[in-house]
Amino acid sequence: MVRNIDTALLRAFIGVAEAGGMTAAANLLNLTQAAVSQQIKRLEDAFEAQLFERDRRGLRLTGAGERLFAKAKRMLALNDEIWSEMTTPIYEGEVRLGIPYDLVNSYLPAVLKSFTQAYPRIQLSLECEPSVLLLEALRAGKVDLALTTELGCGPDGERLVTDRLVWAGAKGGAAHRQRPLPISLGNESCAFRPPMFTALDDAGIAWRPVSQVSNFDAMNATVQTDLAVMALLASTIPPQFDILGPGAGLPTLPVFSINLYRPRTGAAPIAAELARHIREGFVARPRQAA
Secondary structure (H helix, E strand, C coil): CCCCCCHHHHHHHHHHHHHCCHHHHHHHHCCCHHHHHHHHHHHHHHHCCCCEEEECCEEEECHHHHHHHHHHHHHHHHHHHHHHHHHCCCCCEEEEEEECHHHHHHHHHHHHHHHHHHCCCEEEEEEECCHHHHHHHHHCCCCCEEEEEECCCCCCEEEEEEEEEEEEEECCCCHHHCCCEEEEECCCCCCCHHHHHHHHHHHCCCEEEEEECCCHHHHHHHHHCCCCEEEEEHHHCCCCEEEECHHHCCCCCCEEEEEEECCCCCCCHHHHHHHHHHHHHHHHCCCCCC
């Protein structure tokens, strides 16, 4: 005889197992404690097995509950995947995202993975430029969304997170002790240049450019080989670099905003979906304190 398992009962079971009690699970599931207790009882009756037992710390899984737990989680994950796939609109075409070079490796991979899995028929293309050029591209219709790094946030933008600009150097390096200070710079459109110059001038620190290019790999190479230091957002520092704090003798740099801009006329539906994935990616990603 075919028997079907009620996924609502499994959700209650997983909720109680993970929360460690009926009351906590009820809060997570937006149900009453009585409703959760009833669902657990129905599941135990269906399997003719006790799934929880109480000890001094609360409820814990029995042997039968342990056997059910992993399989129940897999079943719910598959249920949710099927539901999402069958109810998500099928989009085709292209969406163009403008993003500064320094955000590509730190924030983009998880966003790209979730978006391309959800919309496999969409071609996603990237335009990597300094923020000021990306805003121009957005106004000209050359990109559908633009991520920017700015000292503030424009009236048409949406601030996703704030992060401090910091000095970065090679691990165990000595470039930060040199005077004039060797700096690897972006091109003249780089938003980090003016605050860097202001901070160094205010501190009376002479400096010299080692590179002034928009090629992020080339800039990283000068820092990794201890030829120069550079300024980056704290959350984008590569693992092979050190953050140079006040003890390194360099001035404090300001807090920047990472912003999301959409066209003033509104984003196309698929671009709006990409914007949603970007927001969720920023929420989920651990952040450095600003």
